[in-house]
Amino acid sequence: xxNDVKNIFLAGVGGQGTLLASEVLxxxxxxxxxDVKKSEVHxxxxxxxxxxxxxxxxxxxxSPLIPEGMADVLFGxxxxxAYRYLPMLRPGGTVVVNDLKIIPAPVAMGVETYxxxxxxxxxxxCPGAKIVNGMxxxxxxxxxxxVNTVLLGALxxxxxxxxxxxxxxxxxxxxxxxxxxxxEAFRLGRQA
Amino acid sequence: MKQxxxxxxxxxxxxxxxxxxxxxxxxxxxxxxEILENIATYPEIDSSWAPNEKVSLxxxxxxxxxxxxxxxxxxxxxxxxxxxxxxxxxxxxxxGGLVVVVADDPEMHSSQNEQDSRHYARLAKAPMLExxxxxxxxxxxxxxxxxxxxxxxxVMLRSNTRISHGKTIVNLGSxxxxxxxxxxxxxxxxxxxxxxxxxxxxxxxxQRLLDLKAWGCTHEINRIExxxxxxxxxxxGISYQYAKEVLPKAHILKLGMVYPxxxxxxxxxxxxxxxxxxxxxxxxxxxxxxRAMGISVKGKDVFPICGEFSPGRVAAALGMAQPKGxxxxxxxxxxRPPNMCPGCSHRGVFYALKRLGAFVTGDIGCYTLGALPPLxxxxxxxxxxxxxxxxxxxxxxxxxxxxxxxxxxxxxxxFLHSGITSLMDMAYNNTPATVIIxxxxxxxxxxxxxxxxxxxxxxxxxxxxxxxxxxxxxxxxRHVQVxxxxxxxxxxxxxxxxxxxxETSVVITRRSCMLDxxxxxxxxxxxFVNDDKCTGCKACLKIGCPxxxxxxxxxxxxxxxxxxxxxxVGCGVCKQVCKFDAFGVGHE
Numbered sequence: 001x002x003n004d005v006k007n008i009f010l011a012g013v014g015g016q017g018t019l020l021a022s023e024v025l026x027x028x029x030x031x032x033x034x035d036v037k038k039s040e041v042h043x044x045x046x047x048x049x050x051x052x053x054x055x056x057x058x059x060x061x062x063s064p065l066i067p068e069g070m071a072d073v074l075f076g077x078x079x080x081x082a083y084r085y086l087p088m089l090r091p092g093g094t095v096v097v098n099d100l101k102i103i104p105a106p107v108a109m110g111v112e113t114y115x116x117x118x119x120x121x122x123x124x125x126c127p128g129a130k131i132v133n134g135m136x137x138x139x140x141x142x143x144x145x146x147v148n149t150v151l152l153g154a155l156x157x158x159x160x161x162x163x164x165x166x167x168x169x170x171x172x173x174x175x176x177x178x179x180x181x182x183x184e185a186f187r188l189g190r191q192a
Numbered sequence: 193m194k195q196x197x198x199x200x201x202x203x204x205x206x207x208x209x210x211x212x213x214x215x216x217x218x219x220x221x222x223x224x225x226e227i228l229e230n231i232a233t234y235p236e237i238d239s240s241w242a243p244n245e246k247v248s249l250x251x252x253x254x255x256x257x258x259x260x261x262x263x264x265x266x267x268x269x270x271x272x273x274x275x276x277x278x279x280x281x282x283x284x285x286x287x288g289g290l291v292v293v294v295a296d297d298p299e300m301h302s303s304q305n306e307q308d309s310r311h312y313a314r315l316a317k318a319p320m321l322e323x324x325x326x327x328x329x330x331x332x333x334x335x336x337x338x339x340x341x342x343x344x345x346x347v348m349l350r351s352n353t354r355i356s357h358g359k360t361i362v363n364l365g366s367x368x369x370x371x372x373x374x375x376x377x378x379x380x381x382x383x384x385x386x387x388x389x390x391x392x393x394x395x396x397x398x399q400r401l402l403d404l405k406a407w408g409c410t411h412e413i414n415r416i417e418x419x420x421x422x423x424x425x426x427x428x429g430i431s432y433q434y435a436k437e438v439l440p441k442a443h444i445l446k447l448g449m450v451y452p453x454x455x456x457x458x459x460x461x462x463x464x465x466x467x468x469x470x471x472x473x474x475x476x477x478x479x480x481x482x483r484a485m486g487i488s489v490k491g492k493d494v495f496p497i498c499g500e501f502s503p504g505r506v507a508a509a510l511g512m513a514q515p516k517g518x519x520x521x522x523x524x525x526x527x528r529p530p531n532m533c534p535g536c537s538h539r540g541v542f543y544a545l546k547r548l549g550a551f552v553t554g555d556i557g558c559y560t561l562g563a564l565p566p567l568x569x570x571x572x573x574x575x576x577x578x579x580x581x582x583x584x585x586x587x588x589x590x591x592x593x594x595x596x597x598x599x600x601x602x603x604x605x606x607f608l609h610s611g612i613t614s615l616m617d618m619a620y621n622n623t624p625a626t627v628i629i630x631x632x633x634x635x636x637x638x639x640x641x642x643x644x645x646x647x648x649x650x651x652x653x654x655x656x657x658x659x660x661x662x663x664x665x666x667x668x669x670r671h672v673q674v675x676x677x678x679x680x681x682x683x684x685x686x687x688x689x690x691x692x693x694x695e696t697s698v699v700i701t702r703r704s705c706m707l708d709x710x711x712x713x714x715x716x717x718x719x720f721v722n723d724d725k726c727t728g729c730k731a732c733l734k735i736g737c738p739x740x741x742x743x744x745x746x747x748x749x750x751x752x753x754x755x756x757x758x759x760x761v762g763c764g765v766c767k768q769v770c771k772f773d774a775f776g777v778g779h780e
Contacts, residue, residue, distance in 0.1 A: 014530065026359055030197050037325070038197075039358040041301045042222060042639070047561065048738055049530035062436040064325075064358040067503040069517030084525050087517040103741050103756075104528035109566060109733045110742040110751065112526035125518050 005058035007066040008155075010040075011085045012077030013102045014049045020173070021077075021148040022053045025155070027169040029057040032161050039064035048105070050081055074126075075155055077148065078102050079118040086125055095122060095129035096155045098147065130154055130192070137188040143178070146185035153189020163190075194364040200355040203326035203362050204293055205230030207333025208263045211289070212368040213237050215255035217248035219609065220638035221267030222302035223356040224295035228265055229641075232650050236367065241641055241650050244576070244609040245270035249277045249292065256290040257383060259374040261337055265293040268309045269575065273610070275312065278346065280385050282316045283393040285344035288374065289337035295351040298473050298500035302353075302637075304556065304573065306498070308474040313348050313451035317397050319404050320348040320451040321413065322429040326360040332448065334365070335413065343400055343407075350450065352473070354430045354500070401452050409457045413448030416461055424465025426458065426478060426489070430501070435471045437503045438510065442469075453481050462487045469494065473501045532561050534739040535713065535761035537632050537703035540677040541601075542569040543735050543769070544684035545628075548691065550599040553586060555579030555611075557603040558637040559630050566736045570601065577602075577610030580627050584618040587625040596691050600627045604660065605635035605643040612663060615698070619668040624694040628687065629660060630677075632705040633712060640709050648710065664698045671697035678703060680768040706761055716762030717777060719755050725774035726752040732766045732775075740766060 008025065012018040022038055029036045040053035054066045066088065074089045076082025076097035089095065099119065106112040115121070119131045132154045134147040141150065149170070156166050166186065174182045198206065204227045208216060216239045218228035232239040242248035245266040255262035266274060271294045278292065294312070297303040313320035321336055323329040329351065336347040381389050408414050419442045427435045428447040435444060445461040447453070462468055462482075470479040470491040479491035495501070495509045504514060532539050542562035545552055546569040554560060554570035555578060563570035572582055583600030590598065600618075602611050607629050618625060635641040642648045647657040664672045671693060675683050683701060690697040704712035718739075728750030732740055739759035745751025753774070755766075767775035 013528065026197050030195075030361060035361060036197060037358060037360045039354055041353060042226075042357055047530035047533065047558065047637075048528070050528040061360075062433045063503045064354055064360070064430075064433065065502045067437070067507070067515060069515040071517075080525065081528070083520070086520050089518045090515065091518055093518065104526050105531045105736065105738060106529070107526050108738065108741045109736075110730065110745055112524075114526060115523060121520070125520050 005056050005061050007071045008055040008073040008075055009066055009071035009085060009088045010053040010055065010075045010077070011081040012051055013081060014047055014051045016077050016102075017145070017148060018051060018053060018077050021152050022055060024152060024166070024169045024173055025055055027173060028161060028165050029055070031165050031168065034058060035061045037061045037064040050084070052085065073155070073158070075151070077151065080104070080114060083115065083118045083122060086122065089126065093126065094158050095126045096151065096158060097122060097129065097131055098134040098151055099131050100135060130158070132189065132192050137192060138185055141185035141188055142181040146178075146182050149182045149185040150189035150192070153186040154192050156186070157190045196362055196364055197359050198326045198330075198362045199226065199357060199359045200323070200326045200329045200351055201226035201357070202230050203329035204265065204333050204349065204351070205234070206362070206364065207330040208291075209234045209237065210330070210365050210367050211334045211337040212261050212371045213263050213337070214260035214288075214374070215252060215262040216264070217242045217251040218265045219243065219245050219248055219270060220635050220641045221270045222638055223297060223353040224265045224267045224270070224293065224351070225638045225641065226356070227293055228650070231263070239650055241643065243644055245274040246276060249274040252290060253277060253281055255374075256286045256288045258288065259372060259377065260288040261371065262288060263291045263293065265295070267303065268294055268296045268307050269303060269305065270294070271309055271312055273576070278312070278316050278318070281346050282318045283385060283390055283397055284382060285396075286340050286346060287377065289340035290346045291333065291336045291340060291349060292346055293349045293351060295353070295356045296474070297353050299353070304575065306474060308477060309350055310450055310477045311475070316346070316348075317401055318346050318348055319343070319449060320350055321448055322350040322450045323355060323448070324429050324432040324446070325355070326358070327362045328448070329355060330362050330364075332413075343404055345400055350429065352430060404449075405452045405455060408449045408452065408454035414454050414457055415446050415448075417444040417446060419443040422466035424461060424468045425471055426461070426468065426482065427471040428478065429473070431471045431473050434501050434503050434506045438506045438512070447478065450478065453478065455485060458482060458485065459487065462489075471495060471506065529564060530561060531564070531736060531738055532558065533706050534737055534759045535706040535715070535763040537677050537701065537705065538562060538630050539567070539735055539737065540680050540683055540765050541628060541630060541701050542567040543765075544680065544687055545569045545599060545601070547684060548688055549597060550687075550691065551586070551597045553579050553582035553598065553600045555602040555606050557606055557630075559601065559603055564736075566734050576606050577614050579606070580611050580614035580618060583625045583627065584614070584621070584623045587623050595624055598625050599687070599691060600625060602627070602629060603636070604629060604631040604633065604645050607660070608644050608658060612667065615664065615669065616667040619696045623696055625696060626687070626690045626693075627696070627698045629698060629700045631660060631700050631702040634705045634708055636705045636707070640705060640707055660700055669696050669698050671695060672700070673698070674700045674702055676703055677701040678763055678765060680765060716764070718757045718760035718762055719764065719767060719775045719777055720757075721753045721755055722774050722776050723752055725772045727772050727774075728752055729772070731769050731771065735765055735769055737766060
């Protein structure tokens with residue numbers, strides 16, 4: 001397998017708007033001079049289903065999909081989804097996850113149960129895991145919809161990419177009327 | 193050179209723009225939808241949604257007859273619908289370049305089958321190019337137009353979910369501006385496929401395939417990448433990326449044109465390899481043809497036919513050790529299936545059908561989710577348009593006792609795509625069955641595209657919406673009724689009455705999709721549950737609304753419903769199913 005390539009695996013729930021985060025991430029990596037590939041599935045799974053996105057970067061990337069067990073970073077937008085995809089992460093890999101529960105339909109209907117204490121379980125498997133209170137920081141930044149940018153900020157703190165490249169990507173990709181709150185959200189995420 | 197990170201679909205669109213395309217048409221279908229949506233961002237190209245894939249291809253063929261370059265895009269099953277014009281267009285050839293993009297869906301992320309579209313290239317005797325990333329999607333689109341005009345043939349471009357919805361770095365070029373202006377030119381011997389003319393064209397098609405084969409042996413689109421050792425791999429498209437990932441040292445013959453195959457190049461490559469693999473997703477399309485050349489290869493005896501490839505699946509097939517990820521306890525985790533949105537106008541209809549014990553012949557759209565629990569109210573799903581014609585067949589076959597249970601269900605966009613002829617057949621042949629058209633004014637599942645009943649074109653211009661009631665009446669249905677599916681009891685009683693009627697009848701359930709792009713989905717204040725009144729009977733869970741969450745319910749406590757205030761759009765359907773009046777409007 002291709003060992004020079006770094007892998008970031010995103011997991012969340014359809015409708016959470018994880019797309020902008022993975023777009024900003026890919027754009028940042030491209031401007032940092034890497035070959036970048038991103039893969040995700042649109043369509044049926046977007047209707048509240050489990051969604052994932054693969055982002056790979058390095059000198060030359062071939063497969064757009066991350067080989068199982070080889071993700072360097074697990075970037076979770078929801079607790080259960082992050083927990084579900086923990087086996088994608090290589091031992092010793094980085095975890096950044098939003099401290100948010102979204103109840104899946106079978107749980108809402110009372111036929112299945114949402115697992116208890118996911119943050120503790122994730123931390124037990126990955127001692128350095130960063131659990132971010134995205135909602136609270138987003139509200140602090142002035143808009144609850146900036147959660148994903150808060151999370152990007154927290155991720156950026158754990159990656160070796162210059163801060164100005166992240167900010168340039170946000171400047172390019174976030175609509176102007178939401179830019180200030182997103183820049184603030186990013187800053188808060190970086191400090192989290 | 194300018195670079196950008198683009199999805200495959202954005203790159204196909206960019207390629208169309210750079211190739212000087214003037215006319216583009218499509219019907220939405222995952223994973224191909226964004227191709228036309230992105231083409232529509234280039235004002236130089238006339239782009240429009242067609243009611244189905246056959247119409248879109250015929251529109252493009254017309255543009256080609258006029259001398260313009262034209263492109264269509266569709267999902268794999270859409271090509272089944274467009275196959276008729278494609279087969280004959282292969283005989284006719286082109287005037288302006290004509291390119292058909294078809295996006296397969298291995299693993300069936302959003303499809304009802306995983307058919308391999310490469311067989312269509314062979315059937316149509318037309319060349320097919322298959323890019324392995326977005327940069328090639330753009331470059332191959334440009335090349336496809338050149339090939340189309342050089343060899344006088346429609347050219348197919350094959351994509352799949354990973355190419356279409358994956359993003360990679362792309363080199364951008366500029367638009368060709370020296371193409372001839374479209375003008376009328378008559379050429380009946382070529383354009384009119386009467387038998388006498390078609391007989392003359394068939395040998396031309398056969399010679400064209402030989403010429404393309406020879407071209408493929410020398411053009412860089414098919415290339416050998418030198419490796420080390422004695423293992424060779426023949427591969428194409430996305431499978432090339434997995435082959436490079438898993439066997440970085442192997443010699444590779446990367447085929448950019450997957451039909452017709454460059455036989456001499458393959459023979460030359462095979463002669464140097466002791467072990468030769470063909471790595472291709474889905475069917476042994478390349479493998480079978482190479483075997484027919486008398487060359488021995490390892491293919492589907494090693495790699496799976498079903499599902500999509502990944503580096504892990506390819507490595508496992510080769511018996512290579514797999515990396516081990518973080519270990520977690522084997523705790524069962526709840527699934528997270530997709531579901532109808534809060535406020536979805538389909539929900540009440542399926543709730544009514546379930547209560548009436550209907551046998552529902554269904555169709556393709558968001559409403560196919562009505563087959564999933566807790567609604568579980570769709571009994572068949574085959575293809576676009578089948579919901580109505582399947583109901584006809586069942587009603588013909590069943591005896592009087594069961595016939596009235598059969599209800600054909602279809603969305604507005606699917607009805608316009610291929611349901612009208614089905615309904616015509618049902619009505620004209622006096623079939624006693626009931627049809628429900630779920631009219632949410634939009635093509636929802638693929639991302640809320642406009643259709644001819646929506647009232648807007650792809651360019652955003654207002655158009656006269658198709659009158660669904662008038663169409664139904666015009667083709668001979670005497671009983672056509674419209675109901676608001678938010679009114680549960682009224683909807684149920686109407687469907688019940690029509691099911692009992694021994695004649696063809698249509699019920700149109702009309703309410704805009706909650707996610708409608710024109711803002712027609714009506715939102716109201718979220719509801720709340722009055723804890724004193726909720727008895728924990730769980731009747732409200734039977735409508736499958738994501739905004740209703742169950743609280744408590746451990747031990748002897750039955751638990752109570754709770755409404756997620758962020759998700760609820762106030763449709764009030766839950767309030768109508770609650771016998772204890774536990775749902776309130778507006779908060780305390």
